[in-house]
Amino acid sequence: MTSKRMTKKTKRSPKPKMATTADRHVLYQKSVQSPEFELEFFIDRFEEHRQRKPHLMREDFCGTAFLSTEWCKLDPENKAIGVDLCQDTMDWGVQHNLIPAGEEVSSRVRLLNHDVLTVETDKVDFTCAMNFSFCTFKTRGVLRSYFENVRKGLKSDGILYLDLMGGTQTIDVIEEDREIDDEDFLYVWEQEKFNPITNEILCHIHFDFPDGSRLENAFSYDWRLWSIPELKEIALEAGFKSFHVYWEEFEEDEDSDDEYLDGTGEYSEVFEVDQQESWLAYIVIKV
Numbered sequence: 001m002t003s004k005r006m007t008k009k010t011k012r013s014p015k016p017k018m019a020t021t022a023d024r025h026v027l028y029q030k031s032v033q034s035p036e037f038e039l040e041f042f043i044d045r046f047e048e049h050r051q052r053k054p055h056l057m058r059e060d061f062c063g064t065a066f067l068s069t070e071w072c073k074l075d076p077e078n079k080a081i082g083v084d085l086c087q088d089t090m091d092w093g094v095q096h097n098l099i100p101a102g103e104e105v106s107s108r109v110r111l112l113n114h115d116v117l118t119v120e121t122d123k124v125d126f127t128c129a130m131n132f133s134f135c136t137f138k139t140r141g142v143l144r145s146y147f148e149n150v151r152k153g154l155k156s157d158g159i160l161y162l163d164l165m166g167g168t169q170t171i172d173v174i175e176e177d178r179e180i181d182d183e184d185f186l187y188v189w190e191q192e193k194f195n196p197i198t199n200e201i202l203c204h205i206h207f208d209f210p211d212g213s214r215l216e217n218a219f220s221y222d223w224r225l226w227s228i229p230e231l232k233e234i235a236l237e238a239g240f241k242s243f244h245v246y247w248e249e250f251e252e253d254e255d256s257d258d259e260y261l262d263g264t265g266e267y268s269e270v271f272e273v274d275q276q277e278s279w280l281a282y283i284v285i286k287v
C-alpha cells in the first residue's frame with residue numbers, strides 16, 4: 001500500500017500593512033515640523049525687533065513638544081513651557097522627545113495640560129502657536145480672548161509668533177501629496193470641505209506607504225481659515241502694538257523655460273505681494 005504523504009500547509013500570517021504599524025506622531029513630526037528653521041526664525045526676528053536674545057518660550061498647542069525640546073537643546077539657558085489640551089499627545093512627547101533628550105534638557109521643559117484660552121504662566125519672551133493651530137478658534141471674540149491671554153503671559157517686550165496658510169488653492173476641495181526627504185511614505189494633505197459663508201475648512205492628513213496601505217485621517221482639523229488683515233485687526237484690538245508679515249523670498253529657476261519661481265527658504269517682511277496658489281506666512285506680533 002502506498003502511503004499518502006501528508007504535507008502540512010503552514011499558514012503564514014500576512015505581513016502587517018505598513019499603515020497599521022506606523023506611528024502617526026513620528027510621521028507628523030517628519031512631515032510638517034521644522035524646528036531648526038522655526039527656532040532660527042524666532043531668534044533672528046527677536047534680536048532684530050528687541051535687540052536681545054530670548055530664552056523663555058511658551059509653545060501653545062504644543063502637541064508632542066517637539067519644538068520646546070529642540071529649543072531647550074539649543075542653549076543651556078533656554079527654557080520652555082508647552083501647553084496642550086491632549087494629555088495623550090503630551091505623554092507621547094515625553095516618551096519620544098523629552099526623555100531621549102536627557103535630564104539636563106527635559107528638566108527645562110514644563111508641560112501644562114491646559115486650554116490655551118485660560119492658561120496662566122510665567123511671563124515669557126515669546127509665545128509661538130504653529131501649524132495654524134489658532135484656526136481652531138472660529139469667532140473674532142474667541143480669537144481676541146486667546147490673543148489677550150497670550151499678551152498677559154508675555155514680558156513687556158514679548159512677541160507672539162504665528163504661521164498661516166493661504167492662497168487661491170486653500171479654498172478648494174483638494175488632495176495633494178508630497179514626498180518627505182529620505183522617507184518612503186507620502187504625506188497627503190486633504191481639504192475636504194470649505195464653506196465660504198463661514199470660512200470654515202475641514203482638513204485631514206493621511207500617510208501613504210509603498211505597500212499600498214494608507215493611514216487615513218491620521219489627523220483632522222476643523223478650522224476657520226482666517227485672513228491676514230482679520231488677524232491684524234484682532235491682535236491690535238487685543239492690545240498688541242504692531243503686526244508684521246514675513247513672506248518667503250522667491251528666485252527664478254534658471255533651468256526652467258517657464259516663469260516658475262523657486263522658494264528660497266528665506267523670509268522677509270512684506271507689505272504687498274502677488275497672490276499665489278498657496279503660501280505660508282510667518283507673523284510677528286509685538287506687545
Ligand SMILES: C[S@@+](CC[C@H](N)C(=O)[O-])C[C@H]1O[C@@H](n2cnc3c(N)ncnc32)[C@H](O)[C@@H]1O
Pocket residue numbers: 032033060061062063064083084085086089114115116117129130131132133136
Ligand atoms: C495642529 S496640532 C499642533 C501641533 C504642534 N504645535 C505643531 O506645530 O505641529 C494642534 C494641537 O492643539 C491642541 N489644542 C487644540 N485646541 C487647544 C486648546 N484650546 N488649548 C490647548 N491645546 C489645544 C490639540 O490637542 C493638538 O495637539
